[in-house]
Amino acid sequence: MDDVTTDEQAPLRELARLASADNFRDVAGPGDGYPTVAGRRVRRGVFFRSNELQLTDADAATLAGLGITTIHDLRGALEVEAHPDVAVPGATWVHVEVSGIPMEMVSGLADVDAALRVMREVYVAFVRSPEARASYARLLTDLATAPLPQLFHCTAGKDRTGWAAALLLELAGVDRETILADYLLTNDVSSATREKYLALIAEHLGADEVAVYEPTMVVEPGYLDAAYAAVAEDFGSVDGYLRSGLGLADDVLAELRARLLA
Template identity: 30%
Template sequence: MYRVRKEVDLPFEKLSNFRDIGGLKTEDGRNMKTGMLYRSDDISRITEHDLERLIEYKIKVICDLRTPNEHQSKHSHILSHGQFRVFNIPLHLQETGASKRQWFNFFFGKSGDEHFKKFSRAYYHHMAVESTFQIKEIITLVSREENLPALIHCTAGKDRTGYISAVIQLLAGVPYESVVQDYLLTNEYYKSRLESVIKMMRWMTLFQVTPERMKLILMANREYLDEVYRGLMETYGSIELYLNKACGIELCTLRKCKELLLE
C-alpha cells in the first residue's frame, strides 16, 4: 500500500519540495529504505538554517540535474564549504529547454496549453531516450554505498527530479501506481506556494492568464510520465532492461543499487 508523506521531519526555510523517495512497498513485499535518497527543488538559495538541516540528514552527495548555465548562474555559496560532494549531471542541455518566447506563448497564446503539453511530452521523451548516458551516471553514482545518503535535485524538483526518482523507485520494485502517487506529491508540497504564485501572476498579467493555464504549467502532470513509461514498457518490458539496454548500465550495478535501497 502506498504511504503518503505530506510532512517534512525537518522543515526548511527555502526548500518547498524536499522529501525522502523511500518508504514505499515493493511488489514482492519488501520496503524501500528511508534515509538513503532524497529529492528536492533548487538548493542554491538555502540558508544557514537549511544547511544545518541537510547536514542532519547526513547527505554525502548532491546530484544536480540542472543545465550547466543553471548550475553556474544559481550556485550556492553555502555549498562551497565542502560539506557535500556536488555532481552536475544535466538531463537537458540549454537548447532543449523552452525559450522566453515559448514561455510567453505557453502563458498567453490562444493554444498555449496545447503547445505546453506538446513541449512537455517532448521534454520527457528526451530525458528517457536522449539522456541515457546521464541516467547511467546517476544510477552508477547512487549504487555506491559510500555516496549514500544522496540528494537529487533540479530547479522545481518536479520534472527532471521527478523522472529520475520514478526510475529509481521502479528499479527497486515499487508498483507503478505508487510511483505516480509519489511523483504527484510535488503538487501537495507546492500547494500553498503555488496559490501565492498564481495570485501574484494573475495581477501581474492583468488577469489575462487563467488559473487553469497556470496550474497546467506549474503543476506535476502524470500524463507525461505515463506516456514515457508506456513507451519504455512496450520497447523493453521492464525498467531494469531499459536501464541495461538503453542506458548501458551493467546488471550487477543495477542489482547492487536495488539491494542498497531495499530492506
C-alpha cells in the first residue's frame, strides 16, 4: 500500500478550495477525517473527488502539489469532448465512462415530479446497468491498485462521483447518516455553480422552468436512497453489490479498506 504519514496529512487538513472546481474535496471529509463505526478514521489525502476540471493554472498547480497520480474521468465522451480536463502535471488521465443524466430525458421535463423521477432512475442505473457496474468495478480496482493519491470526477461531481464516494465511505465503515451528510455537502459547496446554470435556464427557457430543472442540479436524500434500495433488492447489501454486482475480489476490497483507514 502507498502509505500516507501523519506529517504528510497535516497540510491537507485545511485543504484550500479550488476556485475553478468548487466541488473538489477530500473523500475522507474535513478535519481528521470521518470517524468509522469501529472507532477509526478515514485517512485524508488519499482519494479526492471533484466536478469537471476546468482548472485555472493556479488550481492545476494545487492539484499537482497534492501529488495526484491519476485522474479518473467518469463523464461520457460528449462531455469530455465539450469540456476536456485541464492537464495536471504528474497525473495520468483515465477515462472510465458512467452514464449520467440522459440529456434527451432532461430536455423534455414536464414538471418537478418528472425531474425527480429521472434522477431516481439515474441512481438505480448506477446499480443495475451492466455498463455502470463494469465502470465502477474498474474505478474501484484502480483506486485499490494504482499509486496514491488519486482523484475521480464527473461533470458536476454530485451523482456519478457521489455514488463512488458513498461506496468508499461504506467500505471504510462510516455510518450511513454521515455518508448522507457528506453526499449532501454538494448543495452547499457548489451553490455558486448551480445558481449560474439556473440563471441561464431562466434566461433561455423562462423563469417558470427554473423550479422544473433545479432537481437535476442538486442532490437529494431520495436519490441516494434509490440506489441503496436497488442494492438491497438486487444484491442484499452493499457488500453483496461490491462482490456480486461489481465482481470485486477479497484482495481488492481489503486493499481499499487499508488505504481508506488511518
